[in-house]
Amino acid sequence: MTWNIPNILTLLRLLAAPGVAIMFLYFARPWADWFALILFVVAATTDWVDGYLARAWKQESKFGAMLDPIADKAMVVIALLVICGFSGMNPWILLPATLIMFRETFVSGLREFLGDTAGTLKVTKLAKWKTAAQMTAIAVLFSTGAFETYFEMSVEGMDGATVDAILSGELPDEGGIGWKLNGAYYSWWIGIILLWLAMVLTVITGADYLRKAMPFLKDK
Template sequence: MNLNLPNILTILRLAAAPGVVVMFLYFARPWADWFALVLFVLAAFTDFLDGYLARAWKQESKLGAMLDPIADKAMVIIALVVITGFSGMNPWILLPATLIIFREVFVSGLREFLGDTAGTLKVTNLAKWKTTAQMVAIAMLFATGAFEHYFGMQSLAMTAEMVEAAVFGDGPDPLGLWWKYQGMIVSWWGGIIMLWLAGLLTIITGWDYFKKSLPFLKDTRT
């Protein structure tokens, strides 16, 4: 195996995938949310960096080609499971997350069945946009979890009238509930929009991959 820097970055990204779960096992919220967000963003950045370095330094390898899609899928699937869990199985998250996970499992199984032939089915630009949309959505939803926790804990002892006055600027806001509420709303809707966009791109690219693989799935007749 060629353990050059691009491959090491890919391995670290793969290790970061279960690390997101570890954040919620060993840290209290909202620290777990922030740590998971930082870990996920850094891992997502290595997705761009390892490929760029491998091409720039001419260090592309079979190990990297094998691990890169596995690391991407592990990151996305594990993060979606965590987000779905702490969102209380919210249908706005659950449905696109299910579509994304289904597609990733289906395409992975298809690639395994096709074997060496799968290498001839190149990754499209639309598939790259799909991965980008997934990672942006997940990062924003991790941020939502942090903002929700701050807002919920700091407004716990306040009446509904006090919270409403602070949020809408009609009363004192010593705890900064306004910006926490804005962060929660913006990150939530931004994350949801990007997640549904990712879900749509996931279905389109999954169907495209399946359609391209059909000639290799036909039985040969003697």
């Protein structure tokens, strides 16, 4: 193993993956949402930084090439599990999350089975776009959780008629429930659109990897 800055960044990204879930064990919401969002975004940024530094400094290594996709998958899978949990297993999230996690597990299994011939499944440009869409969708959906919590805290103790009157402008919005509700609404739909786009890219790239692996899966 070669211990250089790109590989250390990749290892830190891998260690940050369970940290996203741990935020919800030690902090109350919405702080847990914001801390998880910040940790996820910082870790996701290292995905680009470590690759750039490895190429620029000519420090590419087998250890980094092995660890990088594992760190990406761990971040995505754990974050999706957390989001599925606080969304109440909403089908708009559960379906794409399930397909994404299935594909990631399937491709990892293919790479393990192929062993020395796993170079056949090199990361493509489309796969990189897939990862970017996944991570962007996850970051946006973490902010949705924070906005929803702020809104629920602001309307606690209010009856439905009062909330409707504030949102319609009949009563002053002193608690800012309007912008909190709008934040939850728009971040939700932006996150959902990005997540479904990521799902489509995930399925396409998974099928492409299977096609490339088929010659090595046939019995003699």
